[in-house]
Amino acid sequence: MNFRVALFLAAGARSSSAFAFTARSSAPALVSPRSRPLGVAAVQTVQGAKPLTIRSMSETAQEPRKAGVSSPTELKDFVSSAGDKLLVVDVRHPNASVEPGDAKSLAVAGFPDAEKGYRPQAVNLPWSRETGSMELPEADKDTPIITHCGGGGRGQKAKDFLEAKGFTKVLNGGGPKETDCWAEFGDK
Helix, strand or coil: CCCEEEEEECCCCCCCCCEEEEECCCCCEEEECCCCHHHEEEEEECCCCCCEEEEECCCCCCCCCCCCECCHHHHHHHHHHHHHHCEEEECCCCCCCCCCCHHHHHHHCCCCEHHHCECCCEEECCCECCCCECCCCCCCCCCCEEEECCCCHHHHHHHHHHHHCCCCCEEECCCCCCHHHHHHHCCC
16 A cells, blocks of 8 residues: 655644644545654545645634735836836825725725825725716826725726726736735825
8 A cells, every 4th residue: 555654743732723634635634643742743635535724723824815916026017117107106095984895994094195205106996886987097007007996806996997998008916915925005
């Protein structure tokens, strides 16, 4: 028989983290604890089963990005090539009764404020769910634009809307919820 054996350190009384095995397939795994120093146990997988993945249970599982949100690398390259021509379009709504979810992201990152120099390359043009539209930015159609909301849903709708109106260089940056993406353009 062909068996694979993996060892793991069981969470002890002095340990603050725990680990779990997650099967990459539906094939059954046989777990047989053995009396060994430091709480080591052996795990055997059934012949033909795919390997197991160890993940830390102390880490919070990150939600997947919403469809259309650009990767941090894409955003970094886009911001770098755009330079001072970059326009960030914040589509969050200032009225929390219209978009209750925006209050949470606004606590992390406020609206652009040119007078205070906060997010100087950004403008607030709220996305309207009622009309499925927004005010168009006062910019040339080839202006590099990053749209965002709190996490990327309305940012994607705004991106699609702007492209339908003839804007040619538009990315969806997600929003403050997407911290790795936000780090690439959130101060612009």
